[in-house]
Amino acid sequence: MKIALLGYGRMGKEIEKIAISRGHEIVIRKDANDVIDITLADVAIDFSIPNSAFSNITNCLNNNVPVISGTTGWLENYDKAVALCKEKNGGFIYASNFSVGVNIFFELNKQLAKMMSTLKEYNVSMEEIHHTKKLDAPSGTAITLAEGVIENTSKKDWVLGDETSEENSIPIVAKRIPDVPGTHSVWYNSEVDTIEIKHTAHNRKGFALGAVIAAEWILDKTGVFSMKDVLNIS
16 A cells, blocks of 8 residues: 655654555655645545645545545634545545544543433543644544543533633643653542543554554545544444
């Protein structure tokens, strides 16, 4: 499989190592302003920056190249990407996090939220920690976790910060510390105890492997998918 890497930072280089180890070829390595011929690739993997992601995705879909995107911070254009994918009969996967472990954590988070939904004694809050080069805050992963709680409880939205005056909002603390791949915690606090679930990434390999698995999966498929489709999570 011939892969275009759209974004060649630390994640792009990690994806390259795993893709090559699985027998694939990297035919494009794109930094922000590079001009490329995307048609040289069988599939594209976008881990770029928020200002570049939508342009990268659009270029792929307009040229019938399926695209995997793990870039966050561009989702105001997500609906446009979905519409273009359907118009062009293309293939597209966006995930806030491609790690297999994190996607299991997403499902655990939803199940816990369902269990806690009627227990008014508990207040839910979240914390996410990433490296200092992470441009968006809170992270896409943290937002996905918050959305999982909102879907299954009476919470209506999330706010960035360690507290909120709104009863129906979820506070999310976002910390940036050098060389932290990603740590996410969800707490349910009451006067008598605290329930915590937590995912800690030890390195970027899990994210990179998931992205390559998604690229292998989407080849020759058309439609808009998620990691739940890739991992066959019902």
